Amino acid sequence: MILEVAEIRVKRGHDEEFIDGVADAMPLFLRAKGCHGISLHKVLELQDVYRLVVKWDTVEDHTVHFRNSSEFTEWRRLVGCYFEAPPVVTHLEQLLEASVPA
Amino acid sequence: MILEVAEIRVKRGHDEEFIDGVADAMPLFLRAKGCHGISLHKVLELQDVYRLVVKWDTVEDHTVHFRNSSEFTEWRRLVGCYFEAPPVVTHLEQLLEASVPA
Numbered sequence: 708m709i710l711e712v713a714e715i716r717v718k719r720g721h722d723e724e725f726i727d728g729v730a731d732a733m734p735l736f737l738r739a740k741g742c743h744g745i746s747l748h749k750v751l752e753l754q755d756v757y758r759l760v761v762k763w764d765t766v767e768d769h770t771v772h773f774r775n776s777s778e779f780t781e782w783r784r785l786v787g788c789y790f791e792a793p794p795v796v797t798h799l800e801q802l803l804e805a806s807v808p809a
Numbered sequence: 810m811i812l813e814v815a816e817i818r819v820k821r822g823h824d825e826e827f828i829d830g831v832a833d834a835m836p837l838f839l840r841a842k843g844c845h846g847i848s849l850h851k852v853l854e855l856q857d858v859y860r861l862v863v864k865w866d867t868v869e870d871h872t873v874h875f876r877n878s879s880e881f882t883e884w885r886r887l888v889g890c891y892f893e894a895p896p897v898v899t900h901l902e903q904l905l906e907a908s909v910p911a
Contacts, residue, residue, distance in 0.1 A: 710850065726904060733907045744908035748812065748901035751868065758901060766853065799850035799860060802828060805835045806846035 708743065708801065711761040711769045713794040719755055721789045728786035729759065735778040736761055741768030755791065766798050810845065812901040813863040813871045818893040821857055830888035831861065837880040838863055843870030857893065868900050 717725045729747050736745045741764035750756040763769045773779050819827045831849050838847045843866035852858040865871045875881055 709853075730905055733905070737907055737909050742909060744906070746903055746907075747905040748903050751811075751900045751902060753899070757904075797855070798853045800853055801848055801850050802859075803832055803835070803849040804846070805839060805848075807839050807844060 709763045709766050709769070710799040710801070711759075711763060711796065712799060713759040713761075713796045714750075715757045715759060715794045716791040717755045717757060717789050718791045722755070725757070725786055725789040728789065732782045732785045735782050736773075739768070739776065739778055740772050741765060742773070759794075769798070810903065811865045811868050811871070812903070813861075813865060813898060814901060815861040815863075815896040815898045816852075817859045817861060817896045819857050819859060819891050820893045823891045824857070827859070827888055827891040830891065834884045834887045837884050838875075841870070841878065841880055842874045843867060844875070861896075871900070 715725075726747065733745055736742050743762040743764070745759070745761045748758045748760065750758060761769065763773075817827075828849065835847055838844050845864040845866070847861070847863045850860045850862065852860060863871065865875075
């Protein structure tokens with residue numbers, strides 16, 4: 708499992724429209740090949756900056772299959788107008804994990 | 810719930826010792842006030858760069874309680890020698906989440 712992390716700076720004052728757009732776009736990701744889930748986070752220390760985290764089976768499920776799909780075009784149509792700059796994207800491979808027992 | 814994300818650049822060639830040190834240090838986090846879990850990830854696009862993600866009830870559980878604890882001192886004793894530079898730390902608040910049904 709791979710995590711895509713897209714850091715997105717949103718145009719000042721467009722936070723609500725951006726968040727609503729991401730909520731509307733979530734089904735586009737959830738039905739994509741290899742996608743297991745998506746979440747949106749606010750970076751507390753940085754004004755206007757969000758991180759979108761998407762779980763994929765492989766890097767290529769994101770960079771090849773999703774980016775070349777009509778779902779990607781639709782994703783950008785819904786939220787791209789609120790981006791202040793192109794998202795900065797990295798991919799993470801989990802090496803270790805531990806949880807506190809519930 | 811808050812996510813602490815610490816981006817850590819490791820001294821070239823010390824990846825294995827760093828990962829082993831994080832594995833050894835995990836119990837220090839898991840017994841800390843407000844901690845729910847911890848994971849370590851490799852940033853695939855950036856050589857030597859890792860992200861440590863820790864789930865806390867509040868930002869202060871990390872920045873006040875943990876950083877002023879003996880567990881933090883021990884954490885830095887175990888792995889601090891492998892840091893190429895001070896970690897870059899941000900805190901995330903989750904706004905949206907959706908998963909593909911299993």
